[in-house]
Amino acid sequence: MNEHTSAFDAQSSYKVTDLDLHATGPGTLAGRYLRMFWHPICLVSEVEVGRTRREQIMSEFVTLYRGQSGTLYAVADRCPHRGVQLSVGWVQGEEIRCFYHGWKFNGSGQCTEMPAETPAYAAKMCIRHYQVKEYLGFVFIYLGEGAPPELPRYPELEDENAGVLESLARAPLPCNYFQRLENNIDQVHVNFAHGDVFGAAGVGEIPEYIIEQAEFGLRAIGKRSSGDRITYYHMPTAGVMAVPPVGDEVDWATLVVWRVPVDDHTNRSFNVRRAKKKPGSPAKPAKDRSAEQVAVSLDIMAGRRKLEDVSLQDRELLVPVQDNIALLGQGAIADRGEAENLGRSDAGIIALRRLWRQELQKVVEGQPVLQWPWPKSGMKVTSGAGG
Numbered sequence: 001m002n003e004h005t006s007a008f009d010a011q012s013s014y015k016v017t018d019l020d021l022h023a024t025g026p027g028t029l030a031g032r033y034l035r036m037f038w039h040p041i042c043l044v045s046e047v048e049v050g051r052t053r054r055e056q057i058m059s060e061f062v063t064l065y066r067g068q069s070g071t072l073y074a075v076a077d078r079c080p081h082r083g084v085q086l087s088v089g090w091v092q093g094e095e096i097r098c099f100y101h102g103w104k105f106n107g108s109g110q111c112t113e114m115p116a117e118t119p120a121y122a123a124k125m126c127i128r129h130y131q132v133k134e135y136l137g138f139v140f141i142y143l144g145e146g147a148p149p150e151l152p153r154y155p156e157l158e159d160e161n162a163g164v165l166e167s168l169a170r171a172p173l174p175c176n177y178f179q180r181l182e183n184n185i186d187q188v189h190v191n192f193a194h195g196d197v198f199g200a201a202g203v204g205e206i207p208e209y210i211i212e213q214a215e216f217g218l219r220a221i222g223k224r225s226s227g228d229r230i231t232y233y234h235m236p237t238a239g240v241m242a243v244p245p246v247g248d249e250v251d252w253a254t255l256v257v258w259r260v261p262v263d264d265h266t267n268r269s270f271n272v273r274r275a276k277k278k279p280g281s282p283a284k285p286a287k288d289r290s291a292e293q294v295a296v297s298l299d300i301m302a303g304r305r306k307l308e309d310v311s312l313q314d315r316e317l318l319v320p321v322q323d324n325i326a327l328l329g330q331g332a333i334a335d336r337g338e339a340e341n342l343g344r345s346d347a348g349i350i351a352l353r354r355l356w357r358q359e360l361q362k363v364v365e366g367q368p369v370l371q372w373p374w375p376k377s378g379m380k381v382t383s384g385a386g387g
């Protein structure tokens with residue numbers, strides 16, 4: 001076993017450690033935990049009527065398709081006949097037909113037709129199907145067993161008086177999702193990694209950092225002379241915060257981000273922001289610049305380019321590059337063993353890992369996990385910059 005391998009072996013005496021946090025494939029401890037919650041998997045607009053879409057989440061492939069009625073379905077991606085991807089098949093009515101030999105499945109995963117076989121064989125064949133919901137421009141999926149919990153709702157993002165809503169499914173970032181979760185709860189990195197951007201916006205002073213546990217997860221309060229910057233960590237994988245305006249925005253935006261594992265070496269971020277814009281701003285769909293952001297980050301890390309050469313004016317490029325070069329620099333899977341040395345300013349990371357270990361321990365012991373309800377009235381985010 002190396003330091004990146006979870007030692008979990010389904011024994012109730014197993015003691016969870018920080019080395020159990022990164023692996024999320026089927027059967028892993030964190031994977032079993034995350035499968036008890038809903039996760040965004042793609043944009044609603046990415047699954048058109050009569051079309052399929054293949055996505056990978058927590059090392060599993062899923063075929064999404066939208067039937068002719070407009071209803072969205074999600075089934076296992078592998079045809080049980082000879083293992084071909086169902087996502088390359090055809091949507092017919094509310095069903096999907098495999099491209100290779102024509103086996104057909106309905107949205108519940110039941111095989112309804114095997115053109116070259118007997119009906120009795122088809123009746124016996126069933127594949128996994130998954131529950132899906134459409135919310136805030138994203139498709140959310142539940143990959144677990146049994147009945148899913150309620151889909152968390154964010155009233156602050158549903159409020160149409162609070163500006164324009166933009167949903168962005170960002171391209172994969174080649175590192176483990178937990179690095180990104182830890183980055184969410186780390187306010188001190190803002191002073192350094194984003195010092196040029198946020199410093200200008202009034203949060204250049206190192207905060208007194210207070211972490212409070214709450215019913216929904218963690219509240220992080222960065223106390224600065226300009227005011228308190230409060231960010232929220234909604235368990236298990238969402239961050240809720242105020243961010244400085246970009247483009248046509250006139251005020252700090254409310255941002256919710258989900259960091260979702262694609263596999264153990266790759267994660268995706270699903271971002272949704274509500275922001276007030278200049279009157280008459282043209283409505284244009286949010287553009288994902290992740291591929292460019294990753295390419296620039298890798299160039300900087302390889303010494304082919306300098307961070308100072310990325311324009312301060314282009315915050316949509318600069319801020320993610322600043323995060324990427326930190327996160328990718330930690331390696332595909334950050335070492336949470338003896339190689340790191342945490343300090344008091346890492347209170348958020350320490351609290352986050354403690355919550356996760358606590359919940360994973362319940363999974364080991366077969367106990368019910370916490371559900372982390374988001375307040376029905378929503379939550380006010382504050383920037384700490386008077387905004």
Ligand code: FES
Pocket residue numbers: 079080081082083084098099100101102103
């Ligand atoms: S592999 Fe799908 S029908 Fe043969």
Ligand SMILES: [Fe+2]
Pocket residue numbers: 183189190193194322323
């Ligand atoms: Fe950051």
